Amino acid sequence: MKHSAPQVAPSDKVPLKEKLAYSIGQIGGLADAMENGLLRPVFVVTMGISPALLSTLDAVYRLWNAVTDLFMGWLSDNTRTRWGRRRPYMFIGAILAALWMPTIWLFDRSWELHWIIVWLVVFQLGITLFVAIWNVPYQCLLLEISPSTAERTNVSAWRAYFGKVVGFIAGWVWYLSQLPVFHDASGKPDIIKGALWVTLGGAVIAVSCALLPAIFCRERYYHQAQKQVKLPIRTSIKLTFKNPVFVRLITFTALFAIGTGATESLSFFVRLYYVCGGDMKLAAAISGIGSTITLFTGIAAIPLCQWSVHRFGTRTTMLAIMATLFFTGVSTLVTLTPAYPYLSLVNGIFSSIAVTAIWVLIPTMNGDIADHDELRTNERREGAFASTFSWTLKFSLSVALAISGVLVELAGFNAKLATAQPPEVLLSMRLLLAFVPAVLLGAAFWVTWRYPLTTPRMTEIRAELEARRGKL
Numbered sequence: 001m002k003h004s005a006p007q008v009a010p011s012d013k014v015p016l017k018e019k020l021a022y023s024i025g026q027i028g029g030l031a032d033a034m035e036n037g038l039l040r041p042v043f044v045v046t047m048g049i050s051p052a053l054l055s056t057l058d059a060v061y062r063l064w065n066a067v068t069d070l071f072m073g074w075l076s077d078n079t080r081t082r083w084g085r086r087r088p089y090m091f092i093g094a095i096l097a098a099l100w101m102p103t104i105w106l107f108d109r110s111w112e113l114h115w116i117i118v119w120l121v122v123f124q125l126g127i128t129l130f131v132a133i134w135n136v137p138y139q140c141l142l143l144e145i146s147p148s149t150a151e152r153t154n155v156s157a158w159r160a161y162f163g164k165v166v167g168f169i170a171g172w173v174w175y176l177s178q179l180p181v182f183h184d185a186s187g188k189p190d191i192i193k194g195a196l197w198v199t200l201g202g203a204v205i206a207v208s209c210a211l212l213p214a215i216f217c218r219e220r221y222y223h224q225a226q227k228q229v230k231l232p233i234r235t236s237i238k239l240t241f242k243n244p245v246f247v248r249l250i251t252f253t254a255l256f257a258i259g260t261g262a263t264e265s266l267s268f269f270v271r272l273y274y275v276c277g278g279d280m281k282l283a284a285a286i287s288g289i290g291s292t293i294t295l296f297t298g299i300a301a302i303p304l305c306q307w308s309v310h311r312f313g314t315r316t317t318m319l320a321i322m323a324t325l326f327f328t329g330v331s332t333l334v335t336l337t338p339a340y341p342y343l344s345l346v347n348g349i350f351s352s353i354a355v356t357a358i359w360v361l362i363p364t365m366n367g368d369i370a371d372h373d374e375l376r377t378n379e380r381r382e383g384a385f386a387s388t389f390s391w392t393l394k395f396s397l398s399v400a401l402a403i404s405g406v407l408v409e410l411a412g413f414n415a416k417l418a419t420a421q422p423p424e425v426l427l428s429m430r431l432l433l434a435f436v437p438a439v440l441l442g443a444a445f446w447v448t449w450r451y452p453l454t455t456p457r458m459t460e461i462r463a464e465l466e467a468r469r470g471k472l
Helices: 016-046 051-077 087-105 113-143 149-176 191-216 222-226 233-241 244-261 264-275 280-312 314-330 341-377 382-410 415-420 423-449 455-471
Strands: none
Touching (some): 051 087, 051 233, 051 264, 051 382, 149 341, 244 382, 264 280, 280 314, 314 341, 341 455
16 A cells, blocks of 8 residues: 655654764774674684584573563663663663673683683673663664654654664674784784774774764653653553554564564574585675675665655565575575685675565654554653563564574584585575574564554544643
């Protein structure tokens, strides 16, 4: 169904300075992205930790992150300061996360492996806490940055452009950490030394950008929120899950996150050992080139997503995205081949388009749900929705990571064999990589079909809220 493009009233528009400050803040996400880009090359390939164990540890600290997100959402909803509910936490969290980022690479290589694992766990617990202190209030700001759905989509699109920068940098960190300047005395790449210095540079960039929204953005609904009764965390979570539209959104998110994340380890090892024959430099180069290509395809996807939403609506756009991801996953049976290693970049192009569009739409949908909830409860609870959504996402990613390690083991992969993996193991990994996402993304397609907050419905909700606020 086609929709007429919604008009944004002048009072609903976000000033350019504020829009830029908020969007550039997305680069603060380097605190997570750079570490994730280096974990497997360092701890599995270099240090010899089992990929299943690493996935299990990932699941543990993501569960911890889910708890910290819920707490931060509740805390920021119930905070009252002269600087607002969100901005003080963003300022503190950005600085703490940047200071903590490089510490993961400071372990002593002579330690026994179990002590290195303990070091890794302590680091991950710390970085996820500090990122949550910054990230949850940052996400909340988008939900209240404008009362207009269209303008929230516009800001989300701006933010997505800078999110592409994060993906671009993260895609090259493995390659950069192997540059000649980081080689050891024998002339071999010292990836741990390289990771330390690359991460130090990333920390400076991350904190510089993450502080901008804390300094320059305002909280539109803070004066309204000051009058609200502070709710216990249990009550806040319970009320959030009582919103039926929100339940649909987090169900979709869980299916999407598990469907795309459960094969992350499979994708890494299939590319390294099947497509590239164990050539780490080739695999790293393909990863870096892929991040560069997807940077531009992702950027191109943002206005395409905006056009599609304005013309066809959120639900139709999401259905098209799910179909794209479904066929992209199945196509890996053809595109991931040692005969043409760079053909694997095709999957990255289409995945980038689809995933970029999803992360443009989901924050807007969450903002719509906050408006829908205000209509039902007469309260603004952006923190509850942002943090519960984040909790669902992190929990889903934990499940995905746990499944990811299990799938690698199920396929029969043995890290000690390196390039000598049996052909039947490589085939099993390829089949799982193609068809596990297909089942979960098919379910996500069905959930999307039932999403009720269309453009006409949001126009009605906005009118009802404005009428109600006018009477207060």
